[in-house]
Amino acid sequence: MDIPRFGIPEKLADRMSMAEQHEYLRTRLTRRGVLRTSVATAAIAGAGVGGGLATASPAQAAPAVLTSRGPGTEVDGSLVAPFGRHLAYGADPKTQMTVSWQVPFAVRRPYLRIGLKPWALSHRIGAEVRHLTTPVLNGGKIAAAEQYYVHAGLERLRPGTTYYYGVGHDGFDPADPRNLGTLGTFTTAPERAESFTFTAFGDQGVSYHALGNDQLILGQNPAFHLHAGDICYADPSGSGTSGDSYDARTWDQFLAQTESVAKTVPWMVTTGNHDMEAWYSPDGYGGQNARWSLPDNGPDPVDQPGVYSFVHGNVGVVALDANDVSYEIPANYGISGGKQTRWLDRRLAELRADRHVDFIVVFFHHCAFSTTNAHASEGGVREAWVPLFEKHQVDLVINGHNHVYERTDAILRNAVGRKVPIGERTDPTRDGIVYVTAGGAGRALYDFPAPDSYEGHVKDQESVASYHWVKGRQKETETVEWSRVRFTGYSFLAVEVEAGHHPSMRVSALAESGARIDHFEIRRGR
Numbered sequence: 103m104d105i106p107r108f109g110i111p112e113k114l115a116d117r118m119s120m121a122e123q124h125e126y127l128r129t130r131l132t133r134r135g136v137l138r139t140s141v142a143t144a145a146i147a148g149a150g151v152g153g154g155l156a157t158a159s160p161a162q163a164a165p166a167v168l169t170s171r172g173p174g175t176e177v178d179g180s181l182v183a184p185f186g187r188h189l190a191y192g193a194d195p196k197t198q199m200t201v202s203w204q205v206p207f208a209v210r211r212p213y214l215r216i217g218l219k220p221w222a223l224s225h226r227i228g229a230e231v232r233h234l235t236t237p238v239l240n241g242g243k244i245a246a247a248e249q250y251y252v253h254a255g256l257e258r259l260r261p262g263t264t265y266y267y268g269v270g271h272d273g274f275d276p277a278d279p280r281n282l283g284t285l286g287t288f289t290t291a292p293e294r295a296e297s298f299t300f301t302a303f304g305d306q307g308v309s310y311h312a313l314g315n316d317q318l319i320l321g322q323n324p325a326f327h328l329h330a331g332d333i334c335y336a337d338p339s340g341s342g343t344s345g346d347s348y349d350a351r352t353w354d355q356f357l358a359q360t361e362s363v364a365k366t367v368p369w370m371v372t373t374g375n376h377d378m379e380a381w382y383s384p385d386g387y388g389g390q391n392a393r394w395s396l397p398d399n400g401p402d403p404v405d406q407p408g409v410y411s412f413v414h415g416n417v418g419v420v421a422l423d424a425n426d427v428s429y430e431i432p433a434n435y436g437i438s439g440g441k442q443t444r445w446l447d448r449r450l451a452e453l454r455a456d457r458h459v460d461f462i463v464v465f466f467h468h469c470a471f472s473t474t475n476a477h478a479s480e481g482g483v484r485e486a487w488v489p490l491f492e493k494h495q496v497d498l499v500i501n502g503h504n505h506v507y508e509r510t511d512a513i514l515r516n517a518v519g520r521k522v523p524i525g526e527r528t529d530p531t532r533d534g535i536v537y538v539t540a541g542g543a544g545r546a547l548y549d550f551p552a553p554d555s556y557e558g559h560v561k562d563q564e565s566v567a568s569y570h571w572v573k574g575r576q577k578e579t580e581t582v583e584w585s586r587v588r589f590t591g592y593s594f595l596a597v598e599v600e601a602g603h604h605p606s607m608r609v610s611a612l613a614e615s616g617a618r619i620d621h622f623e624i625r626r627g628r
Contacts, residue, residue, distance in 0.1 A: 179273020182274060188360060191326065191397060192255065200253055202253045206250075210272040215227075220285055223268055231250055234250075234382065234393075235249075236350040244381075247350040295416040301322055303330065303541070304374065305331075305502045305541040307332075312544025316360060330467055330500055330501055332545070336349055336351075371394060372422065372467060373423045375468075385434060397412055402441065402442075405437070411453070413456070413458075415601060416605055419463050421466065427468075428571075429575060430468070431468075443490070461624070463500065468501065470488055470499065471582075476504055476548040481570045505546065506541055513535055522536060528622065554588065556588050566585055587619075608623050
């Protein structure tokens with residue numbers, strides 16, 4: 103994988119960081135030129151995204167994330183239906199929730215209605231619009247798009263309560279009887295720990311397999327869902343050669359695809375290499391800032407929106423941006439200047455000291471331990487973060503990046519601390535940590551070196567050949583014994599959390615057929 107470089111000459115791009123690419127693009131294309139190009143391409147493409155341009159100001163057309171409070175439009179609001187609803191917890195899932203959605207044109211005074219009954223949406227809350235403009239670059243291989251993302255943050259909610267909500271704007275009232283089919287619900291986290299289920303995967307994209315996984319996830323009735331990055335693949339390569347394409351409208355498809363689940367289940371995302379979009383901001387995360395409203399308790403919620411934490415019941419969850427430490431794809435290597443890693447150390451210590459938190463789950467994109475032919479293991483993660491995971495006895499680490507399912511034995515100091523066959527139990531206080539690659543969410547699948555899919559080590563073979571990435575984007579070969587389960591099919595994780603005197607996490611991997619392909623249990627020693 104190379105550094106993304108949208109529309110930049112090859113010789114220049116080879117030497118440029120994400121921030122340098124962004125500055126190059128901003129200098130090369132003026133705001134006025136971007137607006138001209140965007141209008142022309144939207145008209146030609148017929149994608150239904152250019153209507154808001156009639157009243158878009160030059161400031162709104164700038165190639166960056168822009169925030170406003172209800173931009174005006176001449177489009178009849180009754181003809182503009184919201185879509186792509188997705189929820190996200192705030193820093194306190196008991197009392198905070200953000201409802202986000204998309205509109206195809208600029209609308210007047212967007213808002214959210216909320217209540218305890220679908221026929222009593224008495225509270226009306228104003229929403230924030232974040233406007234993105236994508237210009238034409240690379241001779242049209244990057245398509246123009248005008249996108250409007252809307253966010254309404256809710257606070258002082260009641261713990262453990264189900265709310266009904268609807269989203270609208272001038273001309274479209276969700277409380278209108280004709281629009282009642284657009285209502286959604288969400289449930290806040292309970293005041294005290296209760297048993298619950300959460301789900302997780304990475305590398306979803308837009309496909310029938312992705313949609314199928316979404317429907318299976320909905321059947322698990324999860325309290326929340328973790329998405330470990332590479333969310334929609336608007337940049338399909340993640341490398342950005344001079345011939346790369348980029349189509350922001352893939353996000354429209356993705357959010358429409360995901361809405362059936364994400365309008366009810368908080369969809370907690372972090373940042374993968376395909377989510378670095380150089381046009382929108384120097385760090386490539388401007389698009390993510392526009393499309394998602396995530397907890398703002400990380401070390402730098404603007405520059406690294408995919409870094410945060412929350413506690414649901416007896417589980418503390420930490421989201422990380424592995425682009426910051428990646429040797430394989432160094433576009434944003436060192437972007438936080440070490441701030442993220444220092445924050446991680448502090449946050450894990452706080453969670454481990456919290457008597458109400460039994461388990462800590464960490465999720466991010468690049469794999470610490472995997473054996474696929476495509477990406478294998480990220481040495482930067484191993485060096486920067488694995489020692490902290492072990493220091494604070496993290497209970498489960500979930501990754502994507504490799505488009506497969508792979509699960510390790512319990513690993514301690516880069517070796518097997520305890521073998522964990524299917525159906526067995528492990529104790530992170532003495533055995534080490536199980537790492538799960540759950541990258542089979544919907545994108546084209548990868549493969550393993552022989553033997554391919556297996557449960558446990560094959561007969562007469564206690565180790566497999568693999569490699570990990572080191573500084574300088576070099577591969578270093580290794581022979582590993584920790585690869586316990588491999589599956590080259592579409593799948594996701596379902597984690598059943600038990601609270602009470604004997605807390606546990608029962609982790610299952612489910613194939614797109616619904617069949618359980620792996621399961622194990624985590625119980626901490628007392």
